[in-house]
Amino acid sequence: MYIRRMETPKNPLSLNYRIREGLSRLAMAMRVDEWERAKAIGLNPTQLAILTLLEGRKGGLGVKEIAAHLGVSQPTATDSINALGKKGHVEKRAGQGDRRSIGVHLTPAGLAALRHDTEGQLAEQAIGSLDDGEQQQLLITLVKMIRHLQEKDAIPVQRMCVTCRYFAPFVHADEERPHHCHFVNASFGQRELRVDCRDHELADPSSRAATWETFETG
Structure with missing residues (x-):
């Protein structure tokens, strides 16, 4: 049995x-x-x-x-x-x-x-229950998981910062705003990373790999 x-x-x-x-x-x-x-x-x-x-x-x-x-x-x-x-x-x-x-x-x-608003969404409430640091870490974790899926050709390449030709990770000494977006010529922080950016332009594969290595090692 x-x-x-x-x-x-x-x-x-x-x-x-x-x-x-x-x-x-x-x-x-x-x-x-x-x-x-x-x-x-x-x-x-x-x-x-x-x-x-x-x-x-x-x-x-x-x-x-x-x-x-x-x-x-x-x-x-x-x-x-x-x-x-x-x-x-x-x-x-x-x-x-x-x-x-x-x-x-x-x-x-x-x-x-x-644009029709629907209040009280369950997922939004759950995310809101996390503090700022937890939300930021969750965002970074999701970026890593999404990238893995797209590198495996399981999903299309997403319009994320880490795949964009304008993204330069960890080029500034400011711990709060270490990244740079060359499209708007401005620095920004981890919590401002985009998963779907309208101004995204896909970088070539070798550049994406180099950018990711820099981003991952920090």
Whole structure:
């Protein structure tokens, strides 16, 4: 007969497993938030995710790119895009360089829907329960995890500071603002690191690797 091994403080499951358990609980709360926010503006979570993805992307995105960023199939992305188009939240435009290339763009109506506020989101409350130092460390940890996933080609390259050609890590002696952004020519600190920056320009692979090594070693 199979007897399930009991977990005790002296015999816990692996740290990796327990962290994944914790992340799954947070993901569940975020899914609840997404459903509530989407429902408030008459959408579903996939449609809301598409609007969020398109915000700040003046050049729009193709269906294939949208599907890759959301981790859904192209037919699923197409169905959601068509539904958003009927609501007037997105529109399709031919590319300027290649008229055969079609991009999906956010409309003013879509932007207005996206700006609809939903108070009391669970994940936001949980993050707010952390002090400033804990929030900063969590942000850095998330940046590291996201980078690992994109280096494994599990997700598309994100518009993070650490992948941007304008980012220069730890070039200033000021411990509060050690990094430099050459796009705005200003120094900034760890807590100001971006996960999705509108002004991001992807650095070449060798530069990204060198930047990451400097960032990681500090």
